[in-house]
Amino acid sequence: xxxxxxxxxxxxxxxxxxxxxxxxxxxxxxxxxxxxxxxxxxxxxxxxxxxxxxxxxxxxxxxxxxxxxxxxxxxxxxxxxxxxxxxxxxxxxxxxxxxxxxxxxxxxxxxxxxxxxxxxxxxxxxxxxxxxxxxxxxxxxxxxxxxxxxxxxxxxxxxxxxxxxxxxxxxxxxxxxxxxxxxxxxxxxxxxxxxxxxxxxxxxxxxxxxxxxxxxxxxxxxxxxxxxxxxxxxxxxxxxxxxxxxxxxxxxxxxxxxxxxxxxxxxxxxxxxxxxxxxxxxxxxxxxxxxxxxxxxxxxxxxxxxx
Amino acid sequence: xxxxxxxxxxxxxxxxxxxxxxxxxxxxxxxxxxxxxxxxxxxxxxxxxxxxxxxxxxxxxxxxxxxxxxxxxxxxxxxxxxxxxxxxxxxxxxxxxxxxxxxxxxxxxxxxxxxxxxxxxxxxxxxxxxxxxxxxxxxxxxxxxxxxxxxxxxxxxxxxxxxxxxxxxxxxxxxxxxxxxxxxxxxxxxxxxxxxxxxxxxxxxxxxxxxxxxxxxxxxxxxxxxxxxxxxxxxxxxxxxxxxxxxxxxxxxxxxxxxxxxxxxxxxxxxxxxxxxxxxxxxxxxxxxxxxxxxxxxxxxxxxxxx
Numbered sequence: 044x045x046x047x048x049x050x051x052x053x054x055x056x057x058x059x060x061x062x063x064x065x066x067x068x069x070x071x072x073x074x075x076x077x078x079x080x081x082x083x084x085x086x087x088x089x090x091x092x093x094x095x096x097x098x099x100x101x102x103x104x105x106x107x108x109x110x111x112x113x114x115x116x117x118x119x120x121x122x123x124x125x126x127x128x129x130x131x132x133x134x135x136x137x138x139x140x141x142x143x144x145x146x147x148x149x150x151x152x153x154x155x156x157x158x159x160x161x162x163x164x165x166x167x168x169x170x171x172x173x174x175x176x177x178x179x180x181x182x183x184x185x186x187x188x189x190x191x192x193x194x195x196x197x198x199x200x201x202x203x204x205x206x207x208x209x210x211x212x213x214x215x216x217x218x219x220x221x222x223x224x225x226x227x228x229x230x231x232x233x234x235x236x237x238x239x240x241x242x243x244x245x246x247x248x249x250x251x252x253x254x255x256x257x258x259x260x261x262x263x264x265x266x267x268x269x270x271x272x273x274x275x276x277x278x279x280x281x282x283x284x285x286x287x288x289x290x291x292x293x294x295x296x297x298x299x300x301x302x303x304x305x306x307x308x309x310x311x312x313x314x315x316x317x318x319x320x321x322x323x324x325x326x327x328x329x330x331x332x333x334x335x336x337x338x339x340x341x342x343x344x345x346x347x348x349x350x
Numbered sequence: 351x352x353x354x355x356x357x358x359x360x361x362x363x364x365x366x367x368x369x370x371x372x373x374x375x376x377x378x379x380x381x382x383x384x385x386x387x388x389x390x391x392x393x394x395x396x397x398x399x400x401x402x403x404x405x406x407x408x409x410x411x412x413x414x415x416x417x418x419x420x421x422x423x424x425x426x427x428x429x430x431x432x433x434x435x436x437x438x439x440x441x442x443x444x445x446x447x448x449x450x451x452x453x454x455x456x457x458x459x460x461x462x463x464x465x466x467x468x469x470x471x472x473x474x475x476x477x478x479x480x481x482x483x484x485x486x487x488x489x490x491x492x493x494x495x496x497x498x499x500x501x502x503x504x505x506x507x508x509x510x511x512x513x514x515x516x517x518x519x520x521x522x523x524x525x526x527x528x529x530x531x532x533x534x535x536x537x538x539x540x541x542x543x544x545x546x547x548x549x550x551x552x553x554x555x556x557x558x559x560x561x562x563x564x565x566x567x568x569x570x571x572x573x574x575x576x577x578x579x580x581x582x583x584x585x586x587x588x589x590x591x592x593x594x595x596x597x598x599x600x601x602x603x604x605x606x607x608x609x610x611x612x613x614x615x616x617x618x619x620x621x622x623x624x625x626x627x628x629x630x631x632x633x634x635x636x637x638x639x640x641x642x643x644x645x646x647x648x649x650x651x652x653x654x655x656x657x
């Protein structure tokens with residue numbers, strides 16, 4: 044089959060064997076995959092990644108023939124847990140230390156014609172959700188994770204710092220929970236730079252999703268004493284902020300990664316969040332390298348690949 | 351009166367006027383004061399401090415003569431709030447943005463013969479508590495603050511990273527709440543270096559109170575996925591840890607500073623914590639500069655000044 048392949052910080056289409064299908068796994072034909080900022084980070088050397096990237100997808104199960112999933116349209120949770128260790132037994136499979144991660148760590152990803160995943164990772168996509176919408180299940184689940192981590196409700200004054208794809212999803216998710224949400228961010232393409240004032244100590248909750256080391260010092264300025272910063276960054280490398288500011292104001296910082304799929308699918312099915320406006324462009328898989336360059340441009344939202 | 355005075359990173363005894371006593375303030379004769387790591391930081395230039403340091407004290411109220419506090423033995427909360435702003439009205443006076451802080455910010459401190467404080471900051475010391483024990487009320491309150499911030503109880507596996515004064519108080523406080531506490535720290539004076547192994551992902555809660563920028567990366571290694579790091583650092587300057595580790599493991603970091611005095615006084619009165627073994631040395635106020643040098647030695651615990 045054909046797949047996008049990253050090697051030594053280069054992206055190119057490559058002919059690779061079909062995925063192997065161990066017991067309990069399904070073979071999924073990819074209908075479409077979405078390019079995530081994490082894919083761009085992997086291409087720059089994050090995790091010393093080499094292989095097929097991609098972890099946002101919608102597909103159809105086509106094997107093995109005895110699977111109860113055959114023919115179903117699915118999305119899939121991206122963490123492949125060992126299901127045997129202490130964390131898995133405690134119900135924290137997403138934090139299994141032996142986990143593989145679809146298209147990120149030790150398991151070939153979704154920017155390909157086919158992929159394999161454990162059947163336990165699959166979720167059927169309700170008919171009300173289009174293929175393009177279903178592509179947003181994984182990042183929307185990552186946004187919903189916030190509601191699993193901290194209390195958000197009516198009266199929560201929240202700011203989302205970073206107006207990218209995940210920032211826009213998080214804004215909508217926080218609003219479904221009753222929060223009053225302000226989007227704050229670096230100037231977008233075409234807007235005058237340096238004009239935006241940072242509100243000081245004005246928010247109960249600041250979600251830092253700029254993907255930049257400069258985001259955290261700004262979030263610390265924006266959050267009130269004893270407030271919470273939800274840290275959803277793809278940045279890796281040394282943090283750049285003053286420890287004292289965080290301690291003196293007794294700020295809580297909560298790291299946040301992947302989330303459960305069912306709440307995200309439910310929000311999409313009930314049309315409580317709108318994702319159509321986040322679609323930027325669609326490319327055939329054969330032009331995946333070009334699509335990666337497009338996705339890397341400032342201000343470009345979701346770029347979709349179709350095998 | 352005589353007082354220890356910091357100026358341009360130098361500590362020296364100085365003759366200064368008696369404190370002024372505005373309405374609502376009390377004049378307190380200092381019985382004894384304790385040297386805190388924060389004092390050492392102030393001497394190194396933290397907050398560009400110039401003036402009389404010291405915020406841990408026990409004293410006796412001697413003015414104004416009409417005060418109901420006259421003759422009482424007291425300790426005092428160190429934040430002088432404006433009592434008028436939004437934070438004060440919400441009950442967060444310790445985070446008042448207009449606050450002064452005894453011996454730290456805009457209000458002369460306790461390493462002196464006399465000090466002044468608002469009467470609302472004072473707490474009478476029960477007879478069961480000695481002068482030397484009462485000196486620990488402020489740092490013990492800062493340790494108790496943890497119990498006001500996060501759930502700690504039976505079954506909490508906690509580590510205290512940093513075996514100094516505050517670390518030892520925190521260890522005892524967490525144990526009163528039912529936690530199973532391990533002390534982990536840099537090798538003490540006289541112990542072989544580099545022998546201690548860091549337990550990985552082994553704790554629900556890690557209290558980082560090494561006062562060093564190297565503490566946080568180690569705390570991140572020690573805490574389990576989705577665990578909490580309580581950050582009680584006097585370090586100021588750029589944080590030194592990898593953002594990705596915190597986000598991927600969805601760790602919560604909680605900054606922590608001062609606490610309420612009543613729980614600390616109650617723990618001392620009921621002898622639920624033991625502070626006598628933390629006393630290292632006592633100096634007359636006239637030898638305060640020498641006492642500061644003693645307190646700055648590695649492994650030295652609480653140094654006390656007596657006017």
